[in-house]
Amino acid sequence: ASSLQASIERDDSSCRIDEEYADVNWDELGFGLVPTDYMYVMKCSLGEEFTQGKINRYGKIELSPSSGVLNYGQGLYEGLKAYRKTDGSILLFRPEENARRLQTGAERMCMPSPSVDQFVDAVKQAVQANRRWVPPAGKGSLYIRPLLIGSGPILGLAPSPEYTFMTYTSPVGNYFKEGSAPLNLVVAEEFHRATPGGTGGIKSITNYAPVLKPQTHAKSKGFSDVLYLDSVNKRYLEEVSSCNIFVVKGNTISTPATLGTILSGITRKSIIEIARGYGYQVEERLVSADELMDADEVFCTGTAVVVAQVGSVTYGGRRFEYGTGAATVSQRLHSTLTGIQTGLLEDKMGWTVEI
Ligand code: COI
Numbered sequence: 001a002s003s004l005q006a007s008i009e010r011d012d013s014s015c016r017i018d019e020e021y022a023d024v025n026w027d028e029l030g031f032g033l034v035p036t037d038y039m040y041v042m043k044c045s046l047g048e049e050f051t052q053g054k055i056n057r058y059g060k061i062e063l064s065p066s067s068g069v070l071n072y073g074q075g076l077y078e079g080l081k082a083y084r085k086t087d088g089s090i091l092l093f094r095p096e097e098n099a100r101r102l103q104t105g106a107e108r109m110c111m112p113s114p115s116v117d118q119f120v121d122a123v124k125q126a127v128q129a130n131r132r133w134v135p136p137a138g139k140g141s142l143y144i145r146p147l148l149i150g151s152g153p154i155l156g157l158a159p160s161p162e163y164t165f166m167t168y169t170s171p172v173g174n175y176f177k178e179g180s181a182p183l184n185l186v187v188a189e190e191f192h193r194a195t196p197g198g199t200g201g202i203k204s205i206t207n208y209a210p211v212l213k214p215q216t217h218a219k220s221k222g223f224s225d226v227l228y229l230d231s232v233n234k235r236y237l238e239e240v241s242s243c244n245i246f247v248v249k250g251n252t253i254s255t256p257a258t259l260g261t262i263l264s265g266i267t268r269k270s271i272i273e274i275a276r277g278y279g280y281q282v283e284e285r286l287v288s289a290d291e292l293m294d295a296d297e298v299f300c301t302g303t304a305v306v307v308a309q310v311g312s313v314t315y316g317g318r319r320f321e322y323g324t325g326a327a328t329v330s331q332r333l334h335s336t337l338t339g340i341q342t343g344l345l346e347d348k349m350g351w352t353v354e355i
Pocket residue numbers: 078079080241242243302303304305
């Protein structure tokens with residue numbers, strides 16, 4: 001913390017890092033951007049390794065109009081959260097998993113990536129510098145958004161000559177405007193999110209703009225979001241625009257296997273481990289959309305979404321409804337996961353990292 005304080009003072013002597021809390025209405029947090037004080041920035045050239053990152057004031061960045069990210073979409077992002085415990089200390093949840101996922105994605109997108117230690121250190125520095133923006137215990141979390149982009153100029157299609165890794169933060173509450181009310185999803189009939197051999201399995205920025213049109217349409221019809229099917233058979237569940245999907249039938253919890261077209265969610269993986277620990281049979285496999293017809297429960301998982309109950313899925317013009325409320329499998333898994341993340345439950349898995 002002292003070297004961080006020194007680097008911040010060099011950057012901006014008027015900082016107010018000692019204030020305990022920022023001026024935020026913590027009861028009204030949604031998932032909108034609340035700009036915080038600082039961001040972490042680190043650059044490197046193609047063929048080299050990331051070395052010296054630093055904390056800068058949060059703000060606009062300068063980017064060449066011909067940068068790889070703006071012209072050809074050479075970019076990846078990550079998402080993780082920091083929670084404040086009741087004793088005031090701050091917990092990160094499995095940050096090395098995000099670091100490793102970024103490395104896998106960077107390899108696919110021809111980008112250099114920070115080491116796991118550099119990534120985790122960047123996240124810690126960004127949270128530490130923005131500590132006063134971490135909501136009080138029970139009021140939400142500080143969402144952390146690492147970005148890796150091709151920032152150097154390039155005209156012909158080729159990897160960018162320079163890369164920038166940045167990490168900024170924003171305090172957040174519930175992701176969906178529904179709050180914690182059950183979601184009403186609609187299966188996309190015409191659009192697909194990913195194809196075999198493409199980038200659906202990594203957190204490429206290019207996976208997200210194409211879902212805006214079906215998502216906007218679905219929202220205009222009153223749905224919360226869109227559930228995608230595979231693009232080859234057009235019958236197996238893949239994922240929702242911003243989260244993974246699970247289907248519960250009796251004691252069995254099924255979720256699409258990560259075969260390259262769906263994101264390897266860290267919440268997904270954690271929920272699978274928690275559910276197995278409770279004795280549920282968890283199956284990672286092809287899950288047919290027909291299984292939506294007689295499921296007991298459906299729920300979504302993601303860093304932003306956490307564990308969200310699905311009240312209905314509309315598929316092929318029919319609306320299927322599911323169990324929701326406090327006595328559900330998803331609610332049990334949600335309580336355990338958030339209990340570990342916020343330090344209310346003992347972390348037997350060693351998933352949390354205190355800052
Ligand atoms: C996350 O859950 O962290 C994501 O990256 C999803 C995003 C669309 C908010």
